[in-house]
Amino acid sequence: MRRFQFRLERLLELRRWKERERELALAKILGECLLLENRITQIGAEIGASRLAVFTHGARVDVEAMSRRELYVRRLAGERERTQRALDEKRREMEKVRARYLEASRDRKVLDKLKERRASEYYDHQRDEEFKSVDDMNSAAAAIRGLGADVLGGLGADVLGGLGADVLGGLDADVLGGFEAPTYSADSRRP
Numbered sequence: 001m002r003r004f005q006f007r008l009e010r011l012l013e014l015r016r017w018k019e020r021e022r023e024l025a026l027a028k029i030l031g032e033c034l035l036l037e038n039r040i041t042q043i044g045a046e047i048g049a050s051r052l053a054v055f056t057h058g059a060r061v062d063v064e065a066m067s068r069r070e071l072y073v074r075r076l077a078g079e080r081e082r083t084q085r086a087l088d089e090k091r092r093e094m095e096k097v098r099a100r101y102l103e104a105s106r107d108r109k110v111l112d113k114l115k116e117r118r119a120s121e122y123y124d125h126q127r128d129e130e131f132k133s134v135d136d137m138n139s140a141a142a143a144i145r146g147l148g149a150d151v152l153g154g155l156g157a158d159v160l161g162g163l164g165a166d167v168l169g170g171l172d173a174d175v176l177g178g179f180e181a182p183t184y185s186a187d188s189r190r191p
Contacts, residue, residue, distance in 0.1 A: 001126050004119045008111060015108040022101040029094045036087040043080040047073055 006012065050069050 001123075001130065004122045006115045006118060008114070012108070012111045012115060015104065015111055019101070019104040019108045022097070022104045026094070026097045026101045029090060029097050033087060033090045033094060036083055036090060040080055040083050040087065043076050043083065047076050047080075050076075 050073055053069060
C-alpha cells in the first residue's frame with residue numbers, strides 16, 4: 001500500500017512554523033511581564049525594609065538620614081509606578097500576541113484535522129481497493145478452477161445435452177478468439 005501524501009503538507013508546515021514563531025513571541029513577552037512583576041515586588045520589599053530602618057543614635061534622631069530615606073522611598077515609589085505602567089502596557093501587548101498565537105494555532109489545527117481525515121479516507125479507500133483486488137483474484141482463480149473437468153463433475157458433451165453451434169448461436173473458436181481454458185498439472189495447482 002502506498003503511503004499517504006497530503007497535498008497541503010507545505011502549507012501545514014508553514015502554519016506550524018508560524019504558530020511556533022507566535023508561541024516564541026508570546027513566551028518572550030510573558031517573560032518580560034514576569035520580570036516587571038518581580039521588579040515591582042522587589043521595589044515593595046525595598047520600601048518596606050527602608051521604613052524599618054532606625055534613625056536613632058543613642059538619644060538623638062538623625063533627621064538628615066530620615067530625609068534621605070524619604071527621598072529614596074519617593075524615588076522607589078516613582079519607579080514602582082513607572083514599572084506598573086510598563087507592566088500594564090506589556091499585558092495589553094501580551095493579549096494581542098496571545099490572540100495572534102491562538103489564531104495561528106487554530107489555523108494549524110484545522111489543517112491537521114483535514115490531514116487526519118484525508119489520511120483516514122485514503123487508507124480506507126486503499127483497504128477497500130485491496131479487498132476488491134483480492135476478491136477479484138479469488139473469483140478469477142475459482143472461475144479458472146471451475147472450468148476444469150474435476151469441478152464440472154465429469155460433465156462431458158453428452159451430459160450437457162449435445163449443445164452444438166446452433167444452440168450456442170454459432171460461436172466457434174475463431175469468434176471466441178481461440179480462447180482455451182488453461183490446464184494445470186497436479187504440481188502447478190495452487191491451494
